[in-house]
Amino acid sequence: MKTLWTGAAAAALTMAFATETLATEWNVSLWGKRRAFTEHVEKLAELLNEKTGGEFTLNISYGGLSNNRENLDGISIGAFEMAQFCAGYHPDKNPSITVLELPFLGVDSLELEREISMAVYNHPATQADLERWNARLLMPSPLPQYNVAGVGDAPRTIEDFAGLTVRATGGIGAALEAAGAVPTSMSATEVRQAMDSGVIRAASFAPHAHMSFGTIENADWWTTNLNPGAVNCPVVVNIDAYDSLSDAEREALDSSIDEALDYYIEYYNEQTMAAWGPALDERGIERVELAEEELTALRELAAAPAAQAWIEENNARGLPAQELYDLVIDTVAASKQ
Known part of the structure; x- marks a missing residue:
């Protein structure tokens, strides 16, 4: 009897171990804290767990796996399987998607931001660009147009932006620089301290980030309609990890993206x-x-020169830059017809 029990117990343990090893758990590198900006990843985790009966799960970490500016590097070496990052953190590493950060593209909704992002993500040149980092673009993190919160005297004309030290990246930084501001790039988690210490006087963020990272706690003013653009922050997966999924797991992942968005x-x-x-x-x-005349003047100062400079720079990199830019502009135009 003892021998039979021991054999049964061993078999049960073996089956339990085999079941455990068959389950797939991916580590996901985010930063900050759970907020609107990460809700699609949280929803994706929920959907995967439901669709696979707990056999494919996401272990989401807010800053415990990597610095946000190093998430793409972590993906490239397989340090974790999924991550979120923003194109403006390292434009030289992901030049193709920085087209989505050009100023004054005319994007006026999260739905349109999602549409143009996916159009660019699905372009073969963009996919090849990210494959250099062993990264597969999964989904964007659509953001509304950025605006500026700051301390001191509020800017009311383009001239009032002269000398304003402001946290701004990518095309938003280019637009503010055209107005005479002094943009600087820093991690979102560093901005509150920089404002408190006087290193910067203002920060350009979407509303959720102004709340999440505390910039409105000491701000005196906020621009309601500057709307220079938004940063583009994709969620990517390690290509090797994606390719190693079973057909059922891959289907569960791919079929959950639209619902998560x-x-x-x-x-x-x-x-x-x-x-x-x-x-x-x-x-x-x-x-x-x-005033509208101030905004029109800023668009004339910033939009066309930034686009032309981006096209020339990225043509030199070997990207079909004009084609990518036209893809964005045409998608925006089609949405307004």
Whole structure:
């Protein structure tokens, strides 16, 4: 009897171990804390768990696996299987997707930001660009147009931006620089301290980030309609990890992307934007609306020169830069017909 029990126990343990080894767990490198910006990844984890009965799960880490500026490097070496990063953190590493960060592209909704991002992500040149880092583009993190929160005197004309030290990356930084501001690139997690210490006087963020990273806690003003653009922050997966998935796991992942993005956009529109106005009012932050003639002047200063410079620079890299730029502009135009 003892021999039979021992044999049965060993068999059960062996089966349990085999079952455990068959399960797939991916490590996911994010940063900051859970917020609107990460809700599509959280939703993706929920969907994968449901569709696979817990056999394919995401272990989401907020800063415990890597610095946000090193997430693409971590993906390239397989330090983790999935990560989020922003193109403007290292434009030389991912030049193809920086077309989405050019200023004044005319994007006016999260839905359109999603559409143009996926159009660029699906372009063969973009995919080849990211493959250099063993990265497969999975989905974007659509963001509304950025605006600036700052301390001191509020800018009311383009001339008022002269000398303003502001955290801004990519095309947003280029637009503000055209207005005379002094943009600087730093991690979102560093911005509050930089504002508190006077290193910068303002920061350009989407509303969720102004709230999440505390820039509105000491801000005096916020521009309501500058709308220079948005950063592009894809979620990517390690190609080797993706290729090693079973057919069922890959189907579960691929089929969950649209649902995760739908949830993200609904959450951002209904939760974050609903909280933004009251957050400004509670802190007595002045809403600064620039006159249309000022905005028109800034667009003329920034949009065409930034686009032309981007095209020339990335043609020299061997990218079909004009084609990628036209893809964005045509997609925006088609959405407004």
